[in-house]
Amino acid sequence: MIPFFSQAATFEELWPLIERHVGEVFDSGKFSHGQQVERLERAVAAYTGARHVVGVNSGTDALVLLLRACGLRPGDGVLVPAYSFVSTATSxxxxxxxxxxxxxxxxxxAMDPDALERAVTETSRFVMPAxxxxxxxxxxxxSEVAARRGLVLLEDSAEGIGMRQRGVHAGLHGVGGVLSFFPSKTLGALGDAGAVLTDDAALAERVAGLRHHGRPGPTLNDFPRIATETAVPGVNSKMDDIQAAVLLAKLTHLDRDIARRDELxxxxxxxxxxxPGxxxxxxxxxxxxxxxxxxxxxxxxxxxxxxxxxHLAREGIGTEVYYPTPLHLQPCFAYLGHRAGDFPHAEAASGRAVALPLYPDLTLDQVDRVCEAVRAFLTGTAAPTPAAAPAAPAAGTITATATVGRTL
Structure with a gap:
């Protein structure tokens, strides 16, 4: 079996360092938004060049809190790509x-600048490429279109750790951006975690308040002062220190992991x-x-x-389909009135794109096996499927989203 994603070898190598960081969490007795989270925020700021990093409990919450902290009003239009993970739009x-x-x-x-120009309406206030x-x-x-049309530029940079353009890290080209630390991400935790990146101190402070029920103060070390104060309605989106401890350990190998991903x-x-094909x-x-x-x-x-x-599933090879249903055709956005054909490039990608296994633990021998299976299928040399054997579902296939939900 070649899974779509695995990090067993990575964790075996890093476990002594992870164990030390996790032990510090238990010694402190503070398991939510404590010293490990603050250490991670500083480390991610140093790595990305962001002046401020605010840790939260998921990449999706990071998007929601960023939008709220930027002053999104009910009904404001936010221009987003028609092809992305559903959280880009549900946020x-x-x-x-x-x-x-x-x-x-x-x-x-990613979002086409020319298409963005044509999509701006009187209600458009934000633009958020992914x-x-x-x-x-x-x-x-x-950025040029956003400045000329008076749009606030944000970035869904959830997948963007380590990505840079003209020397500037993803998430820092506009007002702010986000990172996701979902386990399969380039820098992944053992569960959900995320962060907001920004160079704007006031924006960072608003996000920090919103992640803790709207209470002011950048950290929970201010708890005695703020225990009865709520500035705005917020949510419980604090990052767990256990996840921060894991991420701090994995951050030490991030550049090596990025180089390995490039090699693969x-x-x-x-x-x-x-x-062919x-x-x-x-x-x-x-x-x-x-x-x-x-x-x-x-x-x-x-x-x-x-x-x-x-075919790959029958060969024991995991894949993920990105994304079988473009955002404008997701059931949860049916009220917007879009139809097939409205965004042809997004629809073409949704019908043809598939992700093959790629992670630092993957070996070149495994890459060879994946490619041999792909070659056999595309050249017509694969063994025919037995009539009695139903096709196995693709591992990790992302399906349509019927409603908009979140975790509090």
Whole structure:
């Protein structure tokens, strides 16, 4: 079996350091938003160059709290890509706004600046591109449109740890951005965790209050002073110190892990290049000076994507489909009135894109096996499926979202 994601070897190597950090949590007796969280916030700030980092309990909450802290009003339009994980748009709804979808640039899978220009309406107040898979949106072009049209620029940089454009880290090209530390992310915890990045001290302070029921004060060390004070209605979105302890340990190997992910992506490209039915392979290399790609996943576009996924599942190879239903066609956004054909580039990617296993624990021998299975399918040399054997579901396939929900 080759799972879509595993970090067993990583944790075995890092366990002594993780154990020490976790032991400090138990010794302190403070398990939520304590010293380990503060240490992580400082370490992530140093790594990204952000002046302020605010740890929260998930990447989704980071988006919601960022939007709220920026003053999103009920009904404000937030321009988001039509192709992304559903939280890019549901966070807008949860914060009280109205998603306004924009088609993507097929070269980056991110918001197309020209499409953004056409999508702005009288109710548009924010624009929030998402950086997906291995590279960032064209932030220079998007920033120019946002400035000219009077839009507040935010970034769904949940996948963006380590990504840079013109020397600036993802999440810091506009007013603020976010990180997700979901376990499979480039820097992943043992459960959910996230953070808001910003250079704006006042914005960071508002997010810090909102994550703790609206109470002012940057840390819970201020608890005696703020125990009975609530400035605005907030939520319980504090980061657990156990997750912060794990992330602090894994942060020491982040650059090494990023380099390993790049090596694996290059191997995939070399082995799959030129195969029939391959529409697109991952771009490798950092691009322009000051840019840095980071391979969160290895995404390929192929004809007969769903059949390939079923074939790989039968071969014991995990995949993830990104994303089988574009955002404008998700049931939870049916009230916006979009139909198939409204955002053709997003719909094309949704029908062809699949992510192959890619994580630091993966070996080159395993990459060879994945590529051999892909080659056998695309060249028609794979063994036929027995009639009595139903196709196994794709591991980790992301499905449609019917309602908008969150964890408090």
């Amino acid at each position: 807008v709804v949860l914060a009280g706004g109205r998603p306004q979808f924009v088609d993507i640039d097929p070269a980056t899978y 950086h997906l898979f291995c590279q960032m949106a064209d932030m220079a072009a998007l 992506a290059r191997a995939y490209r070399e082995r799959l290049d030129g195969l 391959v529409v697109r392979l991952p771009e490798v290399g950092d691009g322009a000076p000051g840019d840095a790609r980071v391979f969160y996943v290895c995404l390929v576009e192929v004809e007969r994507r769903d059949a390939l996924v079923e």
